[in-house]
Amino acid sequence: MDDPSLARRLWQANADWAQKILAHPFVQGLGDGSLPLGRFKSYVAQDAYFLDAFARAYAFCLAHGTSRDDLYGFSELIAGVLEELKLHESYTEKLQISLDGVTPLAATQAYVDFLLGNARQGVLGETIAGMTPCMRLYAYLGQTLAKKDVAPAYADWVSTYSDPGFEALAVRLEALLDRHAVDSPAVRANYRRAMELEYGFFDANR
Numbered sequence: 001m002d003d004p005s006l007a008r009r010l011w012q013a014n015a016d017w018a019q020k021i022l023a024h025p026f027v028q029g030l031g032d033g034s035l036p037l038g039r040f041k042s043y044v045a046q047d048a049y050f051l052d053a054f055a056r057a058y059a060f061c062l063a064h065g066t067s068r069d070d071l072y073g074f075s076e077l078i079a080g081v082l083e084e085l086k087l088h089e090s091y092t093e094k095l096q097i098s099l100d101g102v103t104p105l106a107a108t109q110a111y112v113d114f115l116l117g118n119a120r121q122g123v124l125g126e127t128i129a130g131m132t133p134c135m136r137l138y139a140y141l142g143q144t145l146a147k148k149d150v151a152p153a154y155a156d157w158v159s160t161y162s163d164p165g166f167e168a169l170a171v172r173l174e175a176l177l178d179r180h181a182v183d184s185p186a187v188r189a190n191y192r193r194a195m196e197l198e199y200g201f202f203d204a205n206r
Contacts (some may be wrong), residue, residue, distance in 0.1 A: 006183055007174035010129070010191045011136055017195035018140060024199070026206040027141055031158060033151025040154065041097045043205040046108045048088045048099040050201070053112040054134065055081040060119035061127055061176075073176050080169040087160050107204035111197040118190060125181030126190050132177050133194040135170040142166065 004012070011018070021027060026043070029035025055078055062074035092099060104112065118127045142161025150158045160166065181187045 005174070005178045006181060006187075007132060007136075007177045009183070010132070010177075010188065013188070014133070014192055014195045017192070017199060018137060021137065021195075021199050021202060022141060022144060024202050024206070026202045027145070030154045031145035031148060031150055033153040035154065037095070037153075039205055041091075041095050043202075044088050044091050044095070045097055045099055045102045046105055046201070046205060048085060049102040049104050050108055050111060051081050051085055051088070053115055054131070057115045057119040057127065057131060060116075060122070061124060061131075064122050064124045064127075066124075066180075070176070073172055077169060077173060080166070084160070087156065090156075105204045107197070107200040111194075111201055114193060114197060123186075125177070126184075126186050128173065128177045129181050129187040130190040130194045132170075132173050133191055133198060135166075135173050137195070137198055139167050139170040 026035060026039065029039075058074050058078045058081065062071065062078070065071055065074060088099060091097060115130060118130045121127070138161045142158055142163070145158045146162035
């Protein structure tokens with residue numbers, strides 16, 4: 001049997017964080033509807049701030065791409081972030097929250113600084129290694145929560161991240177990771193650090 005791809009090996013190597021995040025009360029509360037609305041509103045605002053930076057990190061990747069397929073791939077991924085932001089904007093009227101002038105929590109700012117700090121260095125494989133966990137993790141969370149009865153309160157969130165279209169974006173980014181990254185200490189460290197920051201992001205909003 002062939003060895004799994006680098007993207008798959010990295011995900012498997014960080015299964016401990018994936019399970020810890022799935023079990024977090026915030027994530028479980030999204031599935032069963034027990035998450036307090038105020039916590040969700042804070043999360044939406046923080047996540048919109050984060051997604052702005054995530055899109056910019058993709059733009060750095062696009063600028064450092066080496067092929068036409070990179071151009072297509074990162075353009076599709078940026079468009080995917082814009083679709084996520086549309087979901088967040090749909091909450092603004094419904095939940096009476098503003099996505100403008102958000103003050104980032106320490107956990108949010110740490111994640112943003114990590115992403116953009118890597119992106120500005122221009123080492124494409126290492127940048128992608130720090131971005132892939134977000135996409136694969138959210139697809140995993142959405143698909144796993146969707147296997148059970150989902151409470152109406154946050155069904156839109158679960159539906160977004162369990163959707164085959166989002167899975168396709170995660171796969172697209174993993175293919176770019178396999179193309180541009182090598183199995184190095186820096187790549188492994190960036191992937192794991194992103195998983196740690198994902199946990200910190202959810203935990204800060206609980």
